Amino acid sequence: MSDRPKTMFEKIWERHVVREAPGEATILYIDVHLVHEVTSPQAFEGLRLAGRRVRRPDKTFATMDHNVPTTDRSLPILDAIALKQMETLVRNCREFGIPVFDLNSPDQGIVHVIGPELGITQPGRTIVCGDSHTSTHGAFGALAFGIGTSEVEHVLATQCLLQLKPKTFEIRVEGERPKGVTAKDIILAIIGTIGTAGGTGYVIEYAGSAIRALSMEERMTICNMSIEAGARAGMIAPDETTYAFLEGRRYAPKGKDWEKALEIWQSLPTDPGAKFDRYLELDASQLEPMVTWGTNPGQVVGVTGVVPDPSEMPTEDERKAAERALEYMGLEPGTPITDIPVDRVFLGSCTNSRLADLRAAARIVAGKKVHPRVRAMVVPGSQHVKKAAEAEGLDKIFKEAGFEWREPGCSMCLGMNEDILQPGERCASTSNRNFEGRQGRGGRTHLVSPEMAAAAAIAGHFVDIRDWL
Amino acid sequence: MQPFTVHRGLVAPLDRVNVDTDQIIPKQFLKRIERTGFGQFLFYDWRYRPDGTPDPDFVLNQPRYQGASILLTRANFGSGSSREHAPWALLDYGFRAIIAPSFADIFKNNCYKNGILPVELDAAIVDHLFQEVWNHEGYELTVDLPEQVVIEPNGTRHRFEVNEFRKYCLLNGLDDIGWTLQFEDLIAAYEAERDALPT
Numbered sequence: 001m002s003d004r005p006k007t008m009f010e011k012i013w014e015r016h017v018v019r020e021a022p023g024e025a026t027i028l029y030i031d032v033h034l035v036h037e038v039t040s041p042q043a044f045e046g047l048r049l050a051g052r053r054v055r056r057p058d059k060t061f062a063t064m065d066h067n068v069p070t071t072d073r074s075l076p077i078l079d080a081i082a083l084k085q086m087e088t089l090v091r092n093c094r095e096f097g098i099p100v101f102d103l104n105s106p107d108q109g110i111v112h113v114i115g116p117e118l119g120i121t122q123p124g125r126t127i128v129c130g131d132s133h134t135s136t137h138g139a140f141g142a143l144a145f146g147i148g149t150s151e152v153e154h155v156l157a158t159q160c161l162l163q164l165k166p167k168t169f170e171i172r173v174e175g176e177r178p179k180g181v182t183a184k185d186i187i188l189a190i191i192g193t194i195g196t197a198g199g200t201g202y203v204i205e206y207a208g209s210a211i212r213a214l215s216m217e218e219r220m221t222i223c224n225m226s227i228e229a230g231a232r233a234g235m236i237a238p239d240e241t242t243y244a245f246l247e248g249r250r251y252a253p254k255g256k257d258w259e260k261a262l263e264i265w266q267s268l269p270t271d272p273g274a275k276f277d278r279y280l281e282l283d284a285s286q287l288e289p290m291v292t293w294g295t296n297p298g299q300v301v302g303v304t305g306v307v308p309d310p311s312e313m314p315t316e317d318e319r320k321a322a323e324r325a326l327e328y329m330g331l332e333p334g335t336p337i338t339d340i341p342v343d344r345v346f347l348g349s350c351t352n353s354r355l356a357d358l359r360a361a362a363r364i365v366a367g368k369k370v371h372p373r374v375r376a377m378v379v380p381g382s383q384h385v386k387k388a389a390e391a392e393g394l395d396k397i398f399k400e401a402g403f404e405w406r407e408p409g410c411s412m413c414l415g416m417n418e419d420i421l422q423p424g425e426r427c428a429s430t431s432n433r434n435f436e437g438r439q440g441r442g443g444r445t446h447l448v449s450p451e452m453a454a455a456a457a458i459a460g461h462f463v464d465i466r467d468w469l
Numbered sequence: 470m471q472p473f474t475v476h477r478g479l480v481a482p483l484d485r486v487n488v489d490t491d492q493i494i495p496k497q498f499l500k501r502i503e504r505t506g507f508g509q510f511l512f513y514d515w516r517y518r519p520d521g522t523p524d525p526d527f528v529l530n531q532p533r534y535q536g537a538s539i540l541l542t543r544a545n546f547g548s549g550s551s552r553e554h555a556p557w558a559l560l561d562y563g564f565r566a567i568i569a570p571s572f573a574d575i576f577k578n579n580c581y582k583n584g585i586l587p588v589e590l591d592a593a594i595v596d597h598l599f600q601e602v603w604n605h606e607g608y609e610l611t612v613d614l615p616e617q618v619v620i621e622p623n624g625t626r627h628r629f630e631v632n633e634f635r636k637y638c639l640l641n642g643l644d645d646i647g648w649t650l651q652f653e654d655l656i657a658a659y660e661a662e663r664d665a666l667p668t
């Protein structure tokens with residue numbers, strides 16, 4: 001029985017079972033718990049009310065990202081409620097002995113950017129956070145998923161979670177990806193294919209030659225948006241790319257421990273012949289840069305396409321959803337994507353705010369100017385990303401082109417701080433959700449890659465980035 | 470957590486697919502540090518016009534649905550973020566059960582943790598229930614968790630599936646943390662092994 005070929009997911013799951021019994025949810029051990037200011041206050045309050053402690057503060061890390069201002073950090077924070085939430089996090093972490101990368105920390109940043117950056121994210125680990133994009137960390141061959149606040153409290157108190165075992169879904173992307181087609185386009189194409197509920201109940205493992213060829217940053221972009229496909233977790237087997245990324249990072253194992261860790265990590269990938277509950281294969285060579293036209297990430301089309309006609313949708317539900325989406329987005333069926341003008345451009349979020357993303361965008365904007373109608377901003381994913389980008393002069397390239405260069409945080413990805421769209425404003429965004437009102441009430445979001453967003457900022461409308469390369 | 474056993478209540482029909490958590494509770498209301506008081510912000514951008522007055526066209530603002538405690542809606546309800554503020558807002562507003570053809574995973578999980586029962590019924594049955602609600606003012610349903618059925622006023626029963634552990638927890642209003650801590654010794658034993666590993 002134990003020799004049966006296993007998927008990577010099964011191996012990691014089995015290694016973390018504390019108790020499994022018929023008719024019960026599995027008690028699963030959690031190696032890393034990431035905490036941020038928005039989904040944690042009620043969990044800490046629950047602990048206090050019950051007189052409980054944090055079981056493993058040493059496996060818990062906190063940062064602030066969702067709510068933080070992205071303007072000058074030396075200025076006072078004007079939003080009193082947001083400030084209270086940040087102060088509450090610091091107070092809670094102090095009380096319970098949890099390390100916190102606060103606003104003044106050189107390590108502060110979006111929780112899913114700093115985990116990997118600091119080497120906290122490692123293959124084989126179970127990683128949770130009160131945020132759905134925790135799936136990002138699966139890029140390292142970890143089992144990582146978002147949880148609600150009650151579960152945050154549960155992990156704080158027990159370092160475990162009660163889990164029902166999900167099913168497994170293998171998505172293979174084979175072939176060579178054409179120039180101008182990014183990891184963002186791959187994942188948008190996948191979501192466009194399976195729909196935003198296509199992965200519900202599954203953990204997705206991404207495999208195939210096109211996935212293997214991706215850098216860690218690109219793998220994170222793919223796994224990040226697993227949740228937009230409905231899956232709680234996405235994962236990619238660790239390999240040399242993974243190890244090279246991790247080696248030497250602050251929390252990565254060192255010396256002899258590194259060697260031992262490598263041995264464990266190398267045993268993780270899915271065994272040949274292991275069975276998944278579902279399969280899908282995509283040909284990377286057929287992909288093109290993608291642009292969402294609607295109000296969920298599955299409403300997406302290639303840049304050479306047109307805004308679709310709702311009457312051609314296969315089901316009644318989809319037709320109604322498309323009609324509503326087009327009305328909200330202010331778009332007419334048949335409009336070429338490249339004719340859609342943009343007012344705002346947002347380069348940031350845990351999907352696309354790492355150094356590689358900023359480099360790619362900077363290459364497009366270098367020596368050019370942002371279109372006069374467009375207001376564009378870059379929000380690096382973390383302090384480290386920001387510093388590294390500045391050391392390379394990326395900030396100058398962006399600023400000279402007319403971009404705003406901001407402090408790290410979630411910013412306009414969800415618009416909890418003052419970075420929001422005005423009603424009717426249309427935004428090319430490198431984030432992950434184009435829901436109604438996500439970036440501000442009445443705001444219209446089109447999800448694209450960093451390169452496509454940068455080009456839209458210059459042209460004032462969407463362009464096929466392949467024409468610029 | 471408030472247990473869930475048998476609930477009878479007025480049904481409100483929300484005829485939209487893929488209702489996401491940003492619609493259920495927009496982010497500007499996530500800054501509170503309490504669990505309560507979110508009901509007033511439920512579906513905020515749909516319930517209220519930009520000037521802050523209620524939008525009479527939105528279903529929850531219609532007089533016939535006041536006091537509804539069962540929400541009837543379409544597929545993939547609750548997609549998007551992990552914010553538990555979404556079920557908190559639904560519960561605080563007064564919803565105890567949500568009926569839909571399907572739910573997003575994290576949202577569904579969050580419902581169970583808060584004593585809200587997510588009921589999955591066939592799309593065709595959901596369709597039929599929508600017709601019934603629209604056609605009959607004051608339409609009520611009974612959601613019977615022990616029996617795992619939704620019962621129409623005329624006695625028609627629709628069976629739904631629910632994981633037996635989740636059912637047990639809901640019926641008993643069980644505190645998950647207390648349950649897990651019964652196995653503290655297992656956790657400690659696991660940790661002793663785990664902590665010896667380099668990663």
Ligand code: SF4
Pocket residue numbers: 065066110111112131133349350351409410413414431432
């Ligand atoms: S950047 Fe956006 S998606 Fe990512 S954690 Fe922040 S709010 Fe969530």
